Amino acid sequence: MRWDWVTTHLDDIGAATREHVVFTVVATLIGLAISFPLALVARRWRWLAAPVLSTAGILYTIPSLALFGLLTPWTGLSRTTAVIGLVTYTLLILTRNIVIGLDGVAPEVREAAAGMGFGPARRLFRIELPLALPVIVAGIRVAVVTTIGLVTVTAYIGQGGLGRLILDGLTRDFRTPLVVGALLSVALAVVADVGLAALQRRLTPWGRDQ
């Protein structure tokens, strides 16, 4: 381990970390943007729920290396390819948790809201979503942490965030960038997990477990 390398490459490390965070945030946001309507569709037409979740589930089992590799002839060694792959892996968790969260709202609450004259849209946004938020945030937490891990793999298609440091270390047989990249990606994931867990707890003021 060469600590002098670390001190002379702080800007590289910083850039890699920034790239890692940006990929994670962008992929999670796009994942939410897609999962939310998907979840609504799956709830409205219940028979669609199984196929939607199964498809997302099957996509989830495709090894990420394969998915990224198979996309490259179409979308190149680009950020687009990375984001498409990353978003795909968030869909199962987010869609499922949004469905479960919304389902978890007690029917009495929904009826009361309807009784108070809330239309379906208002009911959704002002009553059901806020109540479902803890479960949804739990899903976001898993999605974010999973994505952080997958971003490291995108190093193999010319992207990578902290994965670039890992790949550089692997290629050159140079332990320092490899260890720095690996440890930082672990740290990033743990920090995100702890932070989102805290958010999740704050959103359950009525003291639900976890």
Next chain:
Amino acid sequence: MNFWSGVVEWFTSASSWEGNAGAVHRLYEHVAMSGASMLVAAALALPLGIWLGHTGRGGAIAINASNVGRAVPSFAILVLAAQVWGIGWKPAFFALVALAVPPMVTNAYVGLQGVDAEVREAARGMGMTGAQSLWRVELPVAMPVVVGGVRTAAVQVVATATLAALVAWGGLGRFIVDGTAQRDFVQVFAGAVLVAALAIVTELALAGLQRLVVPAPLRRRRPARERREPFVGLAADPQPS
């Protein structure tokens, strides 16, 4: 020859399956590695988790173990393991064991803790010692949740073993890594299909086992919402590979 006919041809030609680089051998490597690491991980995780759950100690650690474990990027663990153990099967094995332990510890703990206090008291009331209560009453009741942890760990291991091909190991990931390097997308796709199939089979088999270990007296039809997998606080979500 277009892509899809290439895929069909790959799956239907004997050369894809035979030999040291063939799918059968790779499948065997993959299953053997997954099985071996699961066995070792279970031998470490289950006694620990069960004991913690039975005695009620170390709850915070046990519950957070799976959260932290799930958070850790598997590729990062793999390359760190390769720094210690070189390339080949060793880093794969140790990394997979490390990844499989947390969900099994958490689920064993939660499962044991989830046994009704009344049931435990009844067992004591019947004159059972702590150990007897554990073996004859608590474990059987907790089994489904414990097996749930094994299931999550197993699927995660099968998926992550794919990445080990990046540190010169074999397994089904070989098709994906080599295919990517050689630009042979048929091979990449075939490898992906095989891994996905293996993961799904593993998941279904252990889900079946999970249903089987529900003690007979407790088997009853539960309403749909309850039957859905608990996701909060339990290790129910494996990482994609």
Next chain:
Amino acid sequence: MRVRTSRPRRLAVPVVALLALAMGAAACGDGDDSSGGSSAKGSLTIGAFNFTESAVLSELYAGALRSEGYTVTIRPNLGSREVVSPALERGELDLYIGYAATDLEHYNNAAGEASADARATAERLRSRLESRGLTALEPSPAVDQNAFAVTRATADRFGLRRLSDLAPVAGQLSLGGPPECPTRPFCAPGLESKYGIRFREFKAVGLGAVANNALERGDVDVTLILSTDGGARARGFVILEDDRQLQNADNIIPVIRTQAATSEVRTILNRVSAALTTEELAELNRRVDDDKADPDAVARDWLRENGFTD
């Protein structure tokens, strides 16, 4: 009935603000795909393979271009030629630094046109590239070919000095190399067709220091190395002589999109090629692989010593 929406609502605003900030950062993020600022002379993107020498070469040529006012972005560790070449054809890259004979056999689907004559090989390469909107510049006198190495112990045990010595014993040995070796004409298939060498097994250990480690540890018995690999020599490996001339003129040669190859760009790149020697390249590689120096640092030194920069 008052539903508790206030707390989540209050959190929503800062959360949304944070997300918006992140999206903004992403949208105008500099990331890796730009080296900051543009210049009047224009910009080029160089793609590098996933081994040390490619990073070094990319930095050499990039440095020369930059000193003449070009903006150059290097995309390192992209992968093998099988990955980089399509990226070049797609326009994601402007050029890569290739190897004449291997590149020729890549673009002609292993038709066997490469020879030991660098000029002729480069000419044939150019003709093969034309239809793809690419061209190749002048070949450098610096050469880096595939070679195969064993440890001294293995060489003594089996009496190995030349590649043809391997043929009778290869069935007991394992070969190490990058994942594309089993399909490359100058790698495993070439060994088989030219020398009748069939190994017991192949392990994708990679190329460069990683593969050399594997050879030293005994994970593989024979490994592919690049002939400019200083580390292999330093470790005392025996490099088997290519007595039947499997390898050909793998002179360093830039492969570039015709559109990007303006006359000034050509002049600059050709100057670098002409000035580079095999020994210098090997030394640069060694400094990066063994001393863990940065490719751009060693490139800067070479460029200064050779009058490309001050």
